[in-house]
Amino acid sequence: MEQAPHAPGPDGAAAPAAGGPGGQPLQIALxxxxxxxxxxxxxxxFLTSHAEPRGPVRQxxxxxxxxLTVRLxxxxxxxxxxxxxxxLDQVSRVTRTMQRVVPPFFAKPQQDKGG
Structure with a gap:
């Protein structure tokens, strides 16, 4: 995603930095x-203890x-x-690792199908 150059506003000043509508921060939730x-x-x-610094992005x-909800x-x-x-890369790694490593007794108990 490329950011368009800042065009001058009506008073000749530089337009505000990119963001959401009304200059609000952009947010995504996963x-x-x-x-x-x-x-x-x-x-x-795992995700909080191995979090990479994201600079000006809040997680x-x-x-x-x-x-699990992740907001950026x-x-x-x-x-x-x-x-x-x-x-997304970190979440993918965590889920793949857990599928291989987490013991079955942590998994959600299966309901008896009756009979």
Missing amino acids: TVPFPSPVEAEIAHW ELDVNGSV TAEDPGQLQMSITSC
Whole structure:
């Protein structure tokens, strides 16, 4: 994503930096469902303890039940895009690793199908 050059405003001053409507910061939220709350908490712990510095991009992580939510907020669309790519890569690594490593007893119990 490229940022357009700042054109002068009506008074000749430079236009404000890129952002959302009305100069608001840009934000994206990613929700990742996990098979169990324990796995969501493990992913949360891993992502917060191994977080890469994102400079002017703010990252918030939250777990609600078995769903991990990641929010990224930035003023600059290019920086936000780079952080989104990095975040998706980290979430992908965590989920792949957990699929291979997390013991089955952490998984959500299966309901008996009756009979």
